[in-house]
Amino acid sequence: MPMTMTEKILAHAAGLESVHPGQLIMADLDMVLGNDITSPVAIKEFPSFGKEHVFDKDKIALVPDHFTPNKDIKAAEQCACVRAFAKSENITNYFEAGRVGIEHALLPEKGLVTAGDTVIGADSHTCTYGALGAFSTGVGSTDMSAGMAIGKAWFRVPETILFRLSGKLGKHVSGKDLILTIIGMIGVDGARYQAMEFGGDGYHSLTMDDRFTIANMAIEAGAKNGIFPVDDLTLSYLKEHNAKEPKIFTSDPDADYARVIDIDLCSIVPTVSYPHLPENTHPAKEGKDIKIDQVVIGSCTNGRLSDLEKAAAVLKGHKVADSVRCIVIPATQQIWLDAMHEGLFDIFVEAGCVVSTPTCGPCLGGYMGILSEGEKCVSTTNRNFVGRMGHVKSEVYLASPETAAASAITGHITDPEEIV
Amino acid sequence: MKAEGKVFRYGDNVDTDVIIPARYLNTSEKDELRKHCMEDIDPDFVKNVQQGDIIVAGKNFGCGSSREHAPIAIKASGVSCVIASTFARIFFRNSINIGLPILECPEAAAEIKAGDELSVDFSTGEIVDKTSGKTYYAEPFPEFMQRLIESGGLIGYIKENY
Numbered sequence: 001m002p003m004t005m006t007e008k009i010l011a012h013a014a015g016l017e018s019v020h021p022g023q024l025i026m027a028d029l030d031m032v033l034g035n036d037i038t039s040p041v042a043i044k045e046f047p048s049f050g051k052e053h054v055f056d057k058d059k060i061a062l063v064p065d066h067f068t069p070n071k072d073i074k075a076a077e078q079c080a081c082v083r084a085f086a087k088s089e090n091i092t093n094y095f096e097a098g099r100v101g102i103e104h105a106l107l108p109e110k111g112l113v114t115a116g117d118t119v120i121g122a123d124s125h126t127c128t129y130g131a132l133g134a135f136s137t138g139v140g141s142t143d144m145s146a147g148m149a150i151g152k153a154w155f156r157v158p159e160t161i162l163f164r165l166s167g168k169l170g171k172h173v174s175g176k177d178l179i180l181t182i183i184g185m186i187g188v189d190g191a192r193y194q195a196m197e198f199g200g201d202g203y204h205s206l207t208m209d210d211r212f213t214i215a216n217m218a219i220e221a222g223a224k225n226g227i228f229p230v231d232d233l234t235l236s237y238l239k240e241h242n243a244k245e246p247k248i249f250t251s252d253p254d255a256d257y258a259r260v261i262d263i264d265l266c267s268i269v270p271t272v273s274y275p276h277l278p279e280n281t282h283p284a285k286e287g288k289d290i291k292i293d294q295v296v297i298g299s300c301t302n303g304r305l306s307d308l309e310k311a312a313a314v315l316k317g318h319k320v321a322d323s324v325r326c327i328v329i330p331a332t333q334q335i336w337l338d339a340m341h342e343g344l345f346d347i348f349v350e351a352g353c354v355v356s357t358p359t360c361g362p363c364l365g366g367y368m369g370i371l372s373e374g375e376k377c378v379s380t381t382n383r384n385f386v387g388r389m390g391h392v393k394s395e396v397y398l399a400s401p402e403t404a405a406a407s408a409i410t411g412h413i414t415d416p417e418e419i420v
Numbered sequence: 421m422k423a424e425g426k427v428f429r430y431g432d433n434v435d436t437d438v439i440i441p442a443r444y445l446n447t448s449e450k451d452e453l454r455k456h457c458m459e460d461i462d463p464d465f466v467k468n469v470q471q472g473d474i475i476v477a478g479k480n481f482g483c484g485s486s487r488e489h490a491p492i493a494i495k496a497s498g499v500s501c502v503i504a505s506t507f508a509r510i511f512f513r514n515s516i517n518i519g520l521p522i523l524e525c526p527e528a529a530a531e532i533k534a535g536d537e538l539s540v541d542f543s544t545g546e547i548v549d550k551t552s553g554k555t556y557y558a559e560p561f562p563e564f565m566q567r568l569i570e571s572g573g574l575i576g577y578i579k580e581n582y
Binding site for chain 2: 045123138150277
């Protein structure tokens, strides 16, 4: 029976010859992830499963990244709960402040996910690792706890939408603009319960960082997972990061797709999602009238080295507008070091930006850049829901690092083409 | 299992950030979460909700983050079930896993009004709107999910089977 790569990975993980969309399976897990928000719930539930210890101390990652460095006493207590569990269960992949980074940038960087893996994470953006050719999906704390107990999770095999990419992205256009455009096209529930596979000849031209950004936001279209076929670029990334041996699954040419959507990468322009849904997309060049108070450049979506490099290239020789606070957050300690060595921090600080330690912080309205009533922020993060970054009457506009940097300079939504 | 209660009515794409804002996620205590449930979309919800009441909403209910704190907060508020046109997938599985009854029924979601009194039978999927006199039928769950629900959620199911 012909299958898509998502179906093949799930069949492999369930120990079955084949699976079909709609089928309910129990799958073996290669990695179970949690953060400082979701893990405490899972840890409290863990004894209820009646297992003495976790199923495999090497296949669990505990990444306190959301409200760290601890933002308040309650957050400190949640982190203490995760720390104590990591110690008592001798969890290999626990990351303390000073070593921790934003989970979905950190796990690939540390080589903890490889192609063909089946991964769950108690964080909705766990779909990021589909960029590596893995099946990877967000779940809740009870699923995480069950995963830690028995190394398995239940899944309904999703149908797949194929996005057949051709051409190449233009200058100052990134993977972020592509995924925002796609969400604008199909809606925030356009791929609900489904897999989004990004194929066609055009995908080879996308950098790994762009692929991470695109897979990361599959959830914003309601998808179960986003996934890229493995090519030479994937393999060299995995090798460079000492990942385990890849298991390469390829969609059959006659696989059954729920939909096929053709996209010419040359047609994508710098795009901004207006409040309060990621599907509310507009070309950046039409945003001149929207004056902003803050810019955030970072997150699991766009806090990687090339994101910072692109933002710095726009900001170089410019100043952040007097009316704007610009907050730059490298996603991991390694990215922080690399950015520093490349001199990006000189550019950011001289332009008038804040450079923060890695944290999810402002993306979900935690800390490190909360908005007051009526304030507007252009952000490279992933959600612009009501109250997402602070006050219930504040507004978040989602954009690429280049659009965010250009907007920081002018003080209003700006297409990067107008600055560089 | 049956539930009876008054309807709180919401629109499409109710996200987990409005169900329980992240500024309250520095705790996982049910009673703390309950106090802020639906705060950013309906500041009066907590004041007005009573044991057994029912949330009815449009499409893609519970979209956004994976926070199980969202169904936990709803359940802790005393809500007996959520009826929606469709559910976002993580909210869907979290609800099944923690034993918060949810029903997908586009017709009911389109027609039922705020304040209506409902009677819901989870085993048959029958939804009776006692105010309008209309009856609706939600899609029954697949057998595997029925077993999960009957076990009281994922913890009970895993203990029985693994």
